[in-house]
Each structure stands twice: as structure tokens, then as C-alpha cells.
Amino acid sequence: MDGLTWFLYAATGLATLVLLLKVLYLRPRLNLPPGPKPWPIIGNFNLIGSLPHRSIHDLSKIYGPLMQVKFGSFPVVVASSVEIAKQFLKTHDIIFSGRPQTAAGKYTTYNYSDITWSQYGPYWRQARKICIMELFSSKRLESYEYIRVEETLALLNGLYTTSGKPVSVKDHLSDVSLNVISRIVFGKKYSNEDESKTSIVTPNEFKKMLDELFLLNGVLNIGDWIPWTGFMDFQGYVKRMKVLSKKFDRFLEHVIDEHNEKRVAVKDWTPKDMVDVLLQLADDPDLEVKLTRTSVKAFSQDIIAGGTESSAVTVEWAISELLKHPNIFEKATEELDRVIGRERWVEEKDMPKLPYIEAVMKETMRLHPVAPMLVPRRAREDCKIAGYDIPAGTLALVSVWTIGRDPTLWDNPEAFYPERFIGKSIDVKGNDFELLPFGAGRRMCPGYALGLKVIQSTLANLLHGFSWRLPENMKPEDLNMEEIFGLSTPKKYPLDAVAEPRLPVHLYHGGSVFDEGSLNFT
Numbered sequence: 101m102d103g104l105t106w107f108l109y110a111a112t113g114l115a116t117l118v119l120l121l122k123v124l125y126l127r128p129r130l131n132l133p134p135g136p137k138p139w140p141i142i143g144n145f146n147l148i149g150s151l152p153h154r155s156i157h158d159l160s161k162i163y164g165p166l167m168q169v170k171f172g173s174f175p176v177v178v179a180s181s182v183e184i185a186k187q188f189l190k191t192h193d194i195i196f197s198g199r200p201q202t203a204a205g206k207y208t209t210y211n212y213s214d215i216t217w218s219q220y221g222p223y224w225r226q227a228r229k230i231c232i233m234e235l236f237s238s239k240r241l242e243s244y245e246y247i248r249v250e251e252t253l254a255l256l257n258g259l260y261t262t263s264g265k266p267v268s269v270k271d272h273l274s275d276v277s278l279n280v281i282s283r284i285v286f287g288k289k290y291s292n293e294d295e296s297k298t299s300i301v302t303p304n305e306f307k308k309m310l311d312e313l314f315l316l317n318g319v320l321n322i323g324d325w326i327p328w329t330g331f332m333d334f335q336g337y338v339k340r341m342k343v344l345s346k347k348f349d350r351f352l353e354h355v356i357d358e359h360n361e362k363r364v365a366v367k368d369w370t371p372k373d374m375v376d377v378l379l380q381l382a383d384d385p386d387l388e389v390k391l392t393r394t395s396v397k398a399f400s401q402d403i404i405a406g407g408t409e410s411s412a413v414t415v416e417w418a419i420s421e422l423l424k425h426p427n428i429f430e431k432a433t434e435e436l437d438r439v440i441g442r443e444r445w446v447e448e449k450d451m452p453k454l455p456y457i458e459a460v461m462k463e464t465m466r467l468h469p470v471a472p473m474l475v476p477r478r479a480r481e482d483c484k485i486a487g488y489d490i491p492a493g494t495l496a497l498v499s500v501w502t503i504g505r506d507p508t509l510w511d512n513p514e515a516f517y518p519e520r521f522i523g524k525s526i527d528v529k530g531n532d533f534e535l536l537p538f539g540a541g542r543r544m545c546p547g548y549a550l551g552l553k554v555i556q557s558t559l560a561n562l563l564h565g566f567s568w569r570l571p572e573n574m575k576p577e578d579l580n581m582e583e584i585f586g587l588s589t590p591k592k593y594p595l596d597a598v599a600e601p602r603l604p605v606h607l608y609h610g611g612s613v614f615d616e617g618s619l620n621f622t
């Protein structure tokens with residue numbers, strides 16, 4: 101080797117070494133939010149218990165309103181104050197409008213073709229436009245009022261027949277929610293025995309499929325966060341997801357075929373249910389992004405899933421809290437007697453005249469939010485919040501569970517006290533960051549108006565139509581108020597209670613119970 105060659109080798113080696121040192125040591129150090137020290141591979145999973153929202157709540161007490169934990173190798177930032185939630189969902193909303201790519205999104209929602217798990221981009225933006233302009237417009241929601249009335253009435257009549265006996269409140273509530281949402285989305289319900297004979301899924305199978313969907317979308321699937329364990333599926337979730345997605349697909353294919361047959365057969369066909377609307381849009385050549393048959397199936401399934409459990413869970417919590425606090429129950433009933441009287445049921449148009457019932461609903465959503473950390477978001481770009489760096493790809497959670505219990509925002513935060521909302525303008529529609537049961541910003545729940553209508557009118561009528569008590573020998577203080585974690589956050593022990601009618605008997609037997617003249621039976 102001559103001198104020059106030797107020199108060139110040495111210079112190249114030195115340059116490489118300098119470059120390597122630069123990359124390793126001179127890279128600007130990120131100022132990451134504080135948080136517990138992660139373990140290799142598992143990150144902070146050792147600190148997350150079976151109620152992740154409570155574990156995260158406890159950690160935020162130590163590390164502050166913006167903290168970072170690790171799910172396996174994935175960094176996760178958590179907002180636990182109004183100020184930081186505003187940064188995530190308002191100031192930097194466009195950055196935090198991504199969603200993580202989980203196995204549940206891949207296998208149960210047609211490879212992220214639904215609304216909830218689709219990435220930020222033209223496809224998702226168009227989906228939201230369809231929600232606002234078509235599916236959840238106030239005109240369309242109004243046109244479905246007769247469905248909500250009929251199904252609420254069926255609930256009230258059903259409870260009348262079981263009066264005096266303990267019933268599982270949640271079972272009744274889930275049936276109403278599912279019936280309402282099925283009729284709105286599919287044009288008919290699948291929990292009706294007669295109809296099921298012509299359908300390809302029995303009512304019980306359909307309910308089981310939905311339960312499985314909630315469970316699999318709510319679980320902490322380790323394979324999502326520790327990548328090399330994904331293919332092993334040692335919790336068995338991915339296998340279950342694949343089985344479930346086949347069942348849903350078979351069912352949704354059948355639903356779409358039925359709708360298409362009707363479209364061809366009926367003269368001057370106009371869309372009635374949401375599947376009709378989506379199929380019509382799928383035919384539109386001018387749509388910015390093509391809506392495929394798969395999109396129609398994914399959207400329909402998403403809306404059924406989003407709309408069923410959430411309302412039922414909230415009303416079950418509300419009635420449990422009222423049974424635990426008889427004086428508050430009395431005040432709610434007193435308002436209904438005063439405003440509605442005992443000769444009719446409560447209608448949707450009565451709601452603005454029932455501020456105490458509204459306060460009970462808000463107080464329930466403060467203490468028992470269906471999604472205690474909202475639906476996980478993902479930072480699409482690098483971002484700086486409160487002086488801390490949040491690199492692109494970081495998962496972002498907003499602990500509305502913690503915000504709802506923040507003693508700097510709420511007096512005596514653990515107490516169920518609806519009066520705190522009386523005379524206050526705090527709403528649940530994503531404007532007031534103290535109370536965010538539906539989230540806020542671009543990815544806020546698009547079904548909130550429908551959810552509120554269903555919750556308010558079922559709750560008000562259940563309180564108006566029945567005196568409720570706990571089963572024999574059970575005292576309010578015995579009522580267990582623990583929750584379980586999942587896609588919704590229901591009671592760990594479902595509420596059993598006894599309902600006794602408190603209105604004239606004829607009101608429980610159908611007929612002119614609601615003021616039908618005011619309803620739009622289209």
C-alpha cells in the first residue's frame with residue numbers, strides 16, 4: 101500500500117468515525133415529557149393494571165398533566181389537564197388526528213376502511229363529510245324520531261310487564277339502543293324474532309358478535325405494542341378477530357344485497373336508512389374519493405358499534421347513581437311531574453325544559469365517561485407542547501377520566517352532585533374542555549347528537565314511568581360501582597333493579613302515549 105492509499109483509507113475511516121459520533125452524541129437531544137422509566141421490551145406495561153385508565157390516572161398524579169409512558173416500545177403521551185387536552189384537541193388537533201394501526205383496526209374494520217380507525221387523509225375527511233352532511237344531519241336525525249319513539253315505548257311496555265320483579269337494566273337498555281341503531285342503519289332490527297327467520301343471523305348471534313367486537317376493539321393486545329410478539333398471537337385475540345370479521349362480512353354482504361334488490365325493484369326509490377344513503381353515494385362518480393362496497397360495509401358496522409353500547413352504558417350508570425342517591429332521584433322525579441305531568445310520556449322536544457335531568461346526564465358522563473381516555477390518537481408530525489418534544493408516531497391519550505375528577509375544576513369531585521351544572525353553560529359537545537365525553541376537534545364523535553337524544557329520552561322516560569328500587573334486602577350503600585375497561589366502560593356488576601309503574605295504566609299499552617301529532621312519520 102503506497103502512502104497516498106494509506107492516507108485515503110485513514111481519512112475515510114476517520115470521517116466515518118466522526119460522522120458516527122455526531123449521529124450518536126451530537127443529535128439534538130429530545131426533551132421528552134416526564135414519565136416512569138420504561139423496561140426494555142415491555143416498556144411500562146408492568147404499571148398498567150386491568151383498569152388502564154385508573155393506572156394512567158395514578159401515574160399522572162406523579163408525573164403531571166403531560167407525561168410519557170411506553171406501551172412496549174411505543175411512546176404514549178397522556179394529557180390529564182384542560183390546558184394540555186386543549187393543546188392535543190384544539191391547538192394541534194390536525195397533528196393529533198391520526199389513529200394508531202392496531203390489529204383490531206386491521207382485522208375487524210376491513211383494514212382500517214371504517215371511520216374510527218382510518219388514518220387522517222382524504223378518505224377519512226370524506227367519511228366525516230358524509231357524517232355531517234348526510235348521516236347525522238339534524239334533518240335526518242329528526243326524520244328518525246319516530247323510530248326512537250317506537251322503541252322507547254317498546255322498552256316502557258316491556259318493563260311494565262316485568263314490574264315488581266328484578267330485571268337486568270342493561271339488557272333492556274342494550275335492546276333499545278340496538279333496535280334504534282339497527283333500524284336507522286339497516287332499516288330493520290335484527291333483534292325481532294320474526295324478522296330473524298328471514299335473516300342469516302339470529303338476534304342472539306348478532307348481539308354476541310357485537311359484544312365480541314367491543315371486547316376485541318377495547319383489549320390491550322400486547323401484539324400491537326411489542327411487534328415481534330404480534331405473529332405469535334399468544335393472547336389469541338387476532339385469531340378471534342379473523343373469525344369475527346368473517347361472520348360480520350357474511351352478515352353485511354347479506355344486508356347490502358337486500359338493499360340493492362330493493363333499489364332495483366322499487367319504482368322511484370329514495371334512500372331511507374343509512375345503508376341506502378351510503379349505497380347511493382357509492383354510485384356517485386363525482387365523489388372525491390371512491391366509496392366502495394367495502395367502505396359501505398365498514399361504515400355501517402362502525403356506526404352500529406359506536407351507537408349501541410355507549411348510550412346503554414351511560415343510562416345504566418345514571419340509574420345506578422340515582423339509586424345510590426335517593427334524594428337526587430326524588431328531585432329528578434319532581435321535575436318530571438312538574439314539567440310533564442302524569443298523563444303523558446316525555447318527548448324529545450321537552451328536553452330543554454328539563455335542566456335537572458340534563459344535569460344528571462352530564463354528571464353521569466363526568467364520573468363515568470364511556471371512553472375514559474377517548475379513542476387513541478397518533479401524532480402525524482413532530483410537535484412541541486409545553487416545552488416538551490413529541491415526535492411523530494407517538495400515541496396520544498386524553499384522560500377525560502382524570503379531568504372529570506380534577507379538584508381544581510370540580511368541588512368535591514368524587515361526589516355525584518348534578519346541581520353543580522345548574523345555571524352553568526358547560527356542554528358536552530367538545531366546546532368545554534372540562535367535560536369531554538365525546539372528545540373534541542376533528543375526530544370528535546360524529547354520533548354525539550344521536551347519542552344524546554337516545555340517552556336523554558330513555559333516561560327521562562325510565563324515571564318518569566317507573567319508581568325504581570334495589571332488589572329485596574339491598575341497600576344503596578351495597579350497590580357496587582366498579583367498572584370494567586373495554587371499548588365502553590360498563591359496570592363490573594350489571595345493575596339489577598325493580599321497576600313499579602307510576603303513571604296511569606293506559607299509558608303502558610301503546611296507543612296515543614306520545615304526542616304523535618308533533619312527530620314526523622316519514
Ligand code: HEM
Nearest residue numbers: 215216406407410411470471475538539543544545547551
Ligand atoms: C354515549 C354516547 C357516545 C359516546 C360517549 C361516544 C364517545 C366517543 C368518543 C370519545 C370518540 C372518540 C373521540 C376522539 O377520538 O377524540 C368517539 C368516536 C366515534 N363515535 Fe362515538 N360516542 C357515542 C355515541 C356514538 C354514536 C351514537 C355513534 C354513531 C351512531 C358514534 C360513532 C362514533 C364514530 C364513528 C367515531 C369515530 C370518529 C372518528 O375517528 O373520526 N358514537 N365517540
